[in-house]
Amino acid sequence: MARAVAVPPPRSGRVRGEAGRRGKRPRRRGSRSARIGLYAFLVTAALFFLLPLYVMVVTSLKPMEEIRQGGIFALPHALTLAPWRQAWSGVCTGAACEGVRTGFWNSVAIAVPSTVLAILLGAVNGYALSFWRPRGAGVLFAVLLAGAFLPVQVMIYPLVRVMALAGLFGSLPAIVLVHLVFGMPVMTLLFRNYYAGVPHELFQAARIDGGGFWRIFLxxxxxxxxPVIVVAAIMQVTGVWNDYILGLVFAGRDNLPMTVQLNNVINTTTGIRLYNVNMAATILTALLPLALYFLSGRWFVRGIAAGAVKG
Structure with missing residues (x-):
């Protein structure tokens, strides 16, 4: 009979070590160079956007005597908030010298209804196109999508004629309605793509439980x-707040937004040009969109990751 020969077990530590050495890949030199290049690009891009903001801030905190001495990048020696107070409540925006605060409240009165109505209608449209799919839904969605790519300047004259015939031209409802019309395609696209990622079984279960159109939606x-509401709100508020041409044409003299008043402040040709006041007025005009973005940036990223801009 053959004698059984005991075979010693393999040394697991040695085998693992050899496997580990075989599995290790040499670190590529190109990866380190690519990382350095990426960081260099990011730092350059950050400086490109932050340097003008830095110049605006330090200039707005300097008196005019210090600004005339040069040194655009130098920190203020005699820090003052007088330019900010003058920009808010004392600078002339045309014939009136009430600062940009009037334009600020006008912009708030324009942006709030334009955003709320656009989000509500865009959500209803996206919900209907995603789940109920009425007859001609594909054609309607194609028309709305095409409207998102139409230049604003092409539609100004027809809208002026329509608003004049309706008796709304030069009023607050006119500018709100115009922003609602131009914001509807993008809002519908956002909500339609977001609802397309919601499981259809959830909608079917709600239908079995007796839910109707509005009950399921609400x-x-x-x-x-x-998440997608935050994304839509940031996009709509930013677009409405930064608008100039639509507010200039449709808002009327009593409802001019902040951007129009800022243009009147900076492009004035009478008196001494106050660079510190101009910079303070510019920062005040851009303050709300910047604050909105920084305060809700986490929700913005979450909304994009959830499929808000996916096709």
């Missing part, structure tokens, strides 16, 4: 839409 879909 109790099921709308509570799930917080």
């Amino acid at each position: 109790q099921v879909m709308l509570p799930l839409s917080l």
Whole structure:
């Protein structure tokens, strides 16, 4: 009979070590160079955007005597907030010398209804196109999508004629309605693509439980839409707040937004040009969109990751 020969077990530590050495790949030199190049690009891009903001801030905190001495990048020696106070409540924006605060409240009165109505209608449109799909939904969605790519300047004259015939030209409802029309395609696209990622079984279960169009929308879909609502709000508020040409044409003299008043401040040709006041007025005009972005940036990224801009 053959005698059984005991075979010693392999040394696991040695085998693992050899496997580990075989599995290790040499670190590529190009990866380090690529990382350095990436960081260099990011730092350059950050400086490109932050350097003008830095110049604006330090200039707005300097008196005019210090500005005339040069040194655009130098920190203020005699820090003052007088340019900010003058820009807010004392600088002339045309014939009136009430600062940009009037334009600020006009912009708030324009942006709030333009944003709320656009989000509500865009959510309803996206919900209907995603789940109910009425007859001609594809054609309607194509028309709305095409409207997102039409230049604003092409539609100004027809809208002026329509608003004049309706008796709304030069009023607050006119500018709100115009922003609502131009914001509707993008809002519908955002909500339609977001709802396309919601499981259809959830909608079918709500239908089995007896839910109708509005009940399912208000109790099921709308509570799930917080990320995309934040994305839509940031986009709409930023677009409405930064608008100049539509506010200049449709708002009328009593409802001019902050951007129009800022243009009147900076492009004035009478008196001494106050660079510190101009910079303070510019920062005040851009302050709300910047604050909105920084305060809700986390929700903005979450909304994009959830599929808000995916096709």
